[in-house]
Amino acid sequence: MSAGGASRNCTAPRGGGGISYRAAVAVDAETLASFAARTFCETFAHLYPPEDLAAYLAKSYGEAIQREEIEDAAVATRLALRGEALIGYAQAGPVDIKVEHAPRDRELYRLYVAAGAKGAGVAQALMERIIDGARADGAEALWLSVWENNLRAQAFYKRYGFEHVGEHKFMVGATADRDFIWRLRL
Secondary structure, three states: OOHHHHHHOOOOOOOOOOEEEEEOOHHHHHHHHHHHHHHHHHHHHHHOOHHHHHHHHHHHOOHHHHHHHHHOOOOEEEEEEEOOEEEEEEEEEEOOOOOOOOOOOEEEEEEEEOHHHOOOOHHHHHHHHHHHHHHHOOOOEEEEEEEOOOHHHHHHHHHOOOEEEEEEEEEEOOEEEEEEEEEEEO
């Protein structure tokens, strides 16, 4: 994907009506891939050289990648929709970050909300669904990784009782970010 392709993925959808929540299904893969890339760009694109951003988007958010994640029984992908428009999503699965953890623990991989839907309770509703799912799976803890300077996200996670327990490098192309590792005991 070219840097120009990355920019095209940063445009916002239109929609109206009430907000509903559901599990993603395979036919959502294309829409989710576009939304995932766009919301990542809304939050972080200004931080990276175009080639690093394009490499990360291609590695993380293609339609085939999203379909594989949706179809993976170990991964929970939850969508928030306003009418037919996707306005947020959360995804959790087996712990992928390098931490000592219980076998059934879960990791929140992603939680993104479209800029126009922030403040509408979407992130909270998605987080509650992920926490409920982790508990139902018998997890002792829910883990996540958050960029050291994403203070808004950190404040959100603190409200749920997450604790900062470590750090690691999160790669976006060739750029290494310092991410904090957080844990919520369930």
